[in-house]
Amino acid sequence: MSLTRRQFATASAAALAAPFVIPAAASRTAAAQTPGPAIGEAARSFPRLHSILVQRGDEMVFAEALRGPGLDRTANIKSCSKSLVALLLGIAIDRGEVPGVDARLAEVAPRLVPDDAEAEVAQITLQDLVTMRAGLGATSGREYGAWVNSRDWVSYALRRPVVGEPGGRMIYSTGSSHVLGAALAVAAGESLLDQARNRLGDPLGIEIPAWTRDPQGYYMGGNQMALTPRAMLRVAMLMRDGGVFDGRQVVSRAWVDASAEPRTQSPWSGLGYGYGWFVSDSGYLIARGYGGQVIAAHRARNLAVAITSDPAQPARSQGYFGDLMAFLDGPILEA
Structure with missing residues (x-):
């Protein structure tokens, strides 16, 4: 049975406190200084999670493939x-x-x-x-x-x-x-695949394989793209850094800012929704895919996150995705 966000936060806090130094105040200090172990232990509590990368500024805080194809093999990022x-x-x-x-x-x-x-x-x-x-x-x-x-x-x-x-x-x-x-x-006058490769793939230095096309030849505009977890992280960094990657303005800052402004609200998760990105109350911009595929950026905390999960199982807002949100708002945000 999936935990609620509150239950997960409570349980993970209790679990994460145990391996660190006692008393509790010292535990919190140690966790704050070395967030990687806390993130790793929480990540390993999810049997469906395949990989996770967390970067703070230029520092890779955590990068591990717990199962699945690995950090350098493509995963279906779904929605x-x-x-x-x-x-x-x-x-x-x-x-x-x-x-x-x-x-x-x-x-x-x-x-x-x-x-x-x-x-x-x-x-x-x-x-x-x-x-x-x-x-x-x-x-x-x-x-x-x-x-x-x-x-x-x-x-x-x-x-x-x-x-x-x-x-x-x-x-x-x-x-x-x-x-x-x-x-x-x-x-x-250019296919969606060519646009994705030329306008995102090339400036980000990532490979974007061809994906599903409809009977008229249009590449699917909302599902079935594939990226490696490392490539997903670069997309997260792009959003975190106002559309800039490696010193190049790939997407205008005005567009990124507009994407972060909620225009409506999901009736399922309660998250805001801007220009194609979910917006959490805690400050994340989130791309969300079926099964628990996540590209997340937190601009105020200088965080970029990529998560891949088993693509064959649903990740409902009150189930696994809710647990991932608690993970993002808990050990990851504390990084």
């Missing part, structure tokens, strides 16, 4: 892909390929909009897509299978029933991110 697509949107805006987040999908990529789509679809903006507020029925969860088995993923997503106003409540839907990715491919 963390959505956060990378959001970064590509910011870069496309910086390059002038799309006019801005307020641009309507029908203006940026008119050929993607089905002729028989509901009238509300004409009002959907790129901001609505990147913040999961398109107002259309979801293509995730129980609807995911029917969507990916359809003959036209973009058309299927845009033909979903209207269940809210564009720009209204958050409706988590991989189809929205996929439509955004297809729109970027149309606007830039």
Whole structure:
């Protein structure tokens, strides 16, 4: 049974205190000076966790593959892909390929909009897509299978029933991110794969393998990308450092700042949601993928974190993902 966040925090605090020097005050001092052992012991309490890297500034605090393919082999980052697509949107805006987040999908990529789509679809903006507020029925969860088995993923997503106003409540839907990715491919005249490699992979010095494409040839815009844990950490460092990596402004600071501003709230986790990134009350920017894949940055604490987990098991907000949040807010944040 998964622990609640409060239970995990209590249990991990008790477990972590034991190996250090007594009394308790000395234990806390030792843990603060050497956070690696505390992080390692907490990480080993998760049987589903594959790897974790924690970097504070330029110092690698902890890096270990407890199980799984290792730190230098690719892992499916699942819906963390959505956060990378959001970064590509910011870069496309910086390059002038799309006019801005307020641009309507029908203006940026008119050929993607089905002729028989509901009238509300004409009002959907790129901001609505990147913040999961398109107002259309979801293509995730129980609807995911029917969507990916359809003959036209973009058309299927845009033909979903209207269940809210564009720009209204958050409706988590991989189809929205996929439509955004297809729109970027149309606007830039470059596939999403090439954009990911040229605009993120090259400046970050990471490999981005080809991933799933839809029947029309558009690379999937919200799932199935693969990165090594070390590459995930570099994405976290990019967000932590205001879009800069190795002295180069890869994504504008204005876009990173805008991504960190909650525009809506997840009905499941309660986390805020900005431009493709979840925002925690404790100050993390988080990319979250099925099974417990996490790319996290804490700008105030100068932390970058990458976590991979068993991709075959769900990580619910009140289950394993909630436990990972307690881990981020506990031993990791204390680093």
